[in-house]
Amino acid sequence: MSKLLDFKSRLYRRLVYGLVAMTMVLGIGVTTAQPSHAGWLDLIFQGVRVYQLSNMSNEQEVDLGRGINNQLVNSRQIRLYRNESLNTYVNDIGQRLAAVSDRPGIPYTFQIVQDSSVNAFATMGGYVYVTTGLMAAADNEAELASVIGHEIGHISGRHAVEQMRQAAITQGITGALGVNRDRLINIGAQVALQLPASRSAEYEADRQGFDTLGRAGYDQAAMVAFMKKLVRQGSPPEFLSTHPDARNRVTQLQQNLNESALPQATAGMSETAYSSNIAPLR
Template sequence: MLEKFSIFSRRNRKRWLCAGVSLILTLCIGLTNIKASYAVSWVELLLRGVQVIQLSSISDKQEVALGKEINQQLINSGQARLYRGRAINNYVDSIGQRLAKTSQRPDLPYTFQVVNDKSINAFATMGGFVYINTGLMLAADNEAELASVIGHEIGHIVGRHAVEQMRQRAVSQGLLSAAGLDRSQAVQIGVELAVSRPNSRSDELEADRLGLENLKQAGYAPAGMIGFMQKLLQKGGSVPSFLSTHPATKERIQALQQQIDPATANAGDGLSESTYQQQISSL
């Protein structure tokens, strides 16, 4: 009886050993062949010691760290030439931090920076980095209008739009591996996205909605958001870059008008033109 049991055990051990080896080989083959369009396998990346980022499950900490690298590259490359005036930077930061506290991602360490550029522009990258051109500040009539632009850019960060755009760009360029995206490539894509700002119609409408809600929660007059967009469109000539990179501006204005009660549109802070001009006088 014991002899039969021993023979049975030996035979089953062999079967389990073969099954285990087969399973491991199957997993290795399967993982190294996930989505053949990916540039390299996760095994190769790990063997090369390349640091990768899994965009589908990126944490806030990882997003902020990546945003810092993108920000540094933007500055080092001269694509974001920062304005050095302390008073203007402090002013923009005070508005931004006020909005950040009432946003849907208040725990991010937001960084608001002024770019020394006469064009009417603003942009953001992942991890809480927001950039406002001096040209846009001069185009705004009051603080509520400036706050509306900052709120819109915070809306992109809240919606994690840059992370999704990075994933789409990496897939289209065949750079995404089974393990994720090479960190250095992620930084390069992040810089390209920050400059080109290829936001979709749905992203813009969501950033408008989130920005408007944030504007109201922070105590600013919601009329500032519509007022700024309408004024730029009515100026004539070429469309400012702040709007030209955003599709369907008229549609966006109509959507915002439906979200704002005319009776309370001017209720809130930031509508004084004289106070605003004093704040940006050093520009």
């Protein structure tokens, strides 16, 4: 009988010690887990965070875009061009396009960046930027509208959100959207200025921009003409230098033009009217 009790006592102690040891191991794993280690526990938590980022609401995206815009401006990563009449002109073009875009249900903000380079970019939440250099390079309003339409296409496709999601995984974001808002804003600013869009995203933005241009009444031939002109100049500008090859994009846009069902879209082709509207840049 005593031997049986002794055996039960030893078995009980082993079970208790085993449970304690397992608890300590799990406790250490939870408290020391880092995203860069990519352990199974990290991946579970990271998957939740990535899911939350990929499925943010329109309100969250607009709020984050506002924060990214403030970061770009306040840190002087960009310098806004403050001429009131010219900003009103660009905003009017942008709002005309946004209203017939594939994503008209968010507020859009269109701004001019004081920069002689031929460039345009967008960030999440409806923020679009065009440089003074690009405006000067365009020959008419339809050409300028074609670039703005392309950037709206990036917003419609939520391409900046996807870029941020990928960057967040790479950089090991450790919390949900609200917890790390400041860090996400920093990543968003980096995405807006430095990270090129993917091949598929550029084609999608071209297609959506082309369609939006026609629905707004602008001559879609201007989009093809402007890109052809920039490619012929030699080294493509920044917004054309990302994947895919700019010449292939021109070819695809020419095909879109040949198949377009909007021959009545002919607005914005007057060079004289455009020159008058951007007179402050001269």
